[in-house]
Amino acid sequence: MRKIELHWQILIALILGVLFGIFFPAAVGYTAWVGDLFLRGLKMIIIPLILASIITGVANIGDVNDLGKLGIKTLMYYLTTSLLAIITGLFFVNIIQPGAGADLGFVNEVDGLEAATGSFGKTLINIIPTNIFNSLANAEMLSIIFFAIISGYFITRLPDNHRNKLTSLANAGFELMMKITSFIIAFTPLGVFAIIAGVVAEQAGDRGALIETASRMGLYMLCVIGALAVHAFVTLPLLLRFAGGISAVKHYKAMSTPLLTAFSTSSSSATLPLTITAVEEKAGVSNKVSSFVLPLGATINMDGTALYECVAAMFIAQAYGIELSVGQQVIVVFTALLASIGAAGIPMAGLVMISVVLSAVGLPLEGVGLILAVDRILDMFRTTVNVLSDSCGAAIIAAREGEHLKYE
Numbered sequence: 001m002r003k004i005e006l007h008w009q010i011l012i013a014l015i016l017g018v019l020f021g022i023f024f025p026a027a028v029g030y031t032a033w034v035g036d037l038f039l040r041g042l043k044m045i046i047i048p049l050i051l052a053s054i055i056t057g058v059a060n061i062g063d064v065n066d067l068g069k070l071g072i073k074t075l076m077y078y079l080t081t082s083l084l085a086i087i088t089g090l091f092f093v094n095i096i097q098p099g100a101g102a103d104l105g106f107v108n109e110v111d112g113l114e115a116a117t118g119s120f121g122k123t124l125i126n127i128i129p130t131n132i133f134n135s136l137a138n139a140e141m142l143s144i145i146f147f148a149i150i151s152g153y154f155i156t157r158l159p160d161n162h163r164n165k166l167t168s169l170a171n172a173g174f175e176l177m178m179k180i181t182s183f184i185i186a187f188t189p190l191g192v193f194a195i196i197a198g199v200v201a202e203q204a205g206d207r208g209a210l211i212e213t214a215s216r217m218g219l220y221m222l223c224v225i226g227a228l229a230v231h232a233f234v235t236l237p238l239l240l241r242f243a244g245g246i247s248a249v250k251h252y253k254a255m256s257t258p259l260l261t262a263f264s265t266s267s268s269s270a271t272l273p274l275t276i277t278a279v280e281e282k283a284g285v286s287n288k289v290s291s292f293v294l295p296l297g298a299t300i301n302m303d304g305t306a307l308y309e310c311v312a313a314m315f316i317a318q319a320y321g322i323e324l325s326v327g328q329q330v331i332v333v334f335t336a337l338l339a340s341i342g343a344a345g346i347p348m349a350g351l352v353m354i355s356v357v358l359s360a361v362g363l364p365l366e367g368v369g370l371i372l373a374v375d376r377i378l379d380m381f382r383t384t385v386n387v388l389s390d391s392c393g394a395a396i397i398a399a400r401e402g403e404h405l406k407y408e
């Protein structure tokens with residue numbers, strides 16, 4: 001019998017998960033452990049995978065000039081796409097005006113809002129770890145990435161005998177992590193089924209309230225999803241074509257497994273092992289590029305989240321009847337960018353980060369309560385766009401580095 005391809009298996013699992021969550025909400029308690037096991041497996045592999053992948057990638061680049069060029073291209077790509085995404089969101093929210101006349105009686109309490117408004121300068125300083133083992137234990141991604149980059153770089157500065165040993169150790173470690181990753185990926189359909197069933201059952205728990213929320217918030221959801229769709233189906237394909245000479249259809253097809261997983265898990269970090277595998281194996285991007293662009297991208301390049309931060313803040317302003325000047329909207333754009341960089345790649349991280357944008361333009365923080373009810377659903381869409389943009393970045397940068405991409 002012909003084996004069904006993994007992305008089809010995942011899609012079928014997703015649909016079955018939705019049906020299971022709708023029709024047997026009481027039974028999801030029995031399947032939840034499967035989703036937990038899958039997520040634990042992914043989380044188990046993330047830190048060693050990032051470490052091994054970046055050290056090998058950078059050690060194999062060798063030349064500091066090449067590394068610098070790759071770094072600049074990567075950051076340019078991140079900034080450009082995030083800003084384009086935000087501007088698309090701003091356009092939609094100004095045209096549709098979903099917040100005008102929204103019902104303010106709908107505000108829910110949200111915890112942890114104050115915590116997110118830490119200073120940006122401090123975040124930058126914290127990238128240098130005081131104790132790398134603490135950073136590893138606490139999954140402080142930027143510190144881990146920093147340490148991995150300098151380790152990889154200084155491996156290339158060692159005398160031959162040490163350099164060769166450490167480079168082959170890092171290569172072997174990376175191969176090992178990829179083998180474990182492939183093993184975990186085989187369970188994706190089961191994990192996706194259980195996670196989606198759980199999310200659907202939770203959302204559908206009080207069906208009346210859900211339908212009411214969705215209809216009140218319909219315009220807002222439409223605005224976010226419409227703008228995300230434009231970014232995913234117009235902006236990124238154009239960039240792929242004109243900056244990388246790559247066909248979006250081929251690229252998106254090759255990325256179907258990580259994209260469906262991002263949608264189901266709402267976590268770019270958890271999806272990272274699948275993104276690296278797909279970009280290397282299905283698109284033929286070298287480890288040198290993917291190991292640099294993807295872990296960093298999963299942490300700081302979030303186009304979907306950036307767009308969402310902007311639309312959500314504008315929606316809250318409209319709902320409170322606060323007119324934002326052009327100058328204030330520019331501040332919204334830049335703080336949305338910062339908030340997306342600061343958001344962790346975990347479910348609903350973007351929700352709390354909105355307080356950064358709100359406080360920058362003096363909007364009431366309680367406004368976040370207004371959008372809470374539909375955040376989990378929108379999170380699935382924005383996370384998919386986050387992962388999509390990282391993968392496009394890896395492909396475009398690889399193409400511009402002169403690599404010959406081979407889409408399967």
Ligand code: ASP
Nearest residue numbers: 267268305345346349350
């Ligand atoms: N869930 C998103 C991610 O992992 C972050 C967010 O909440 O916007 O990419």
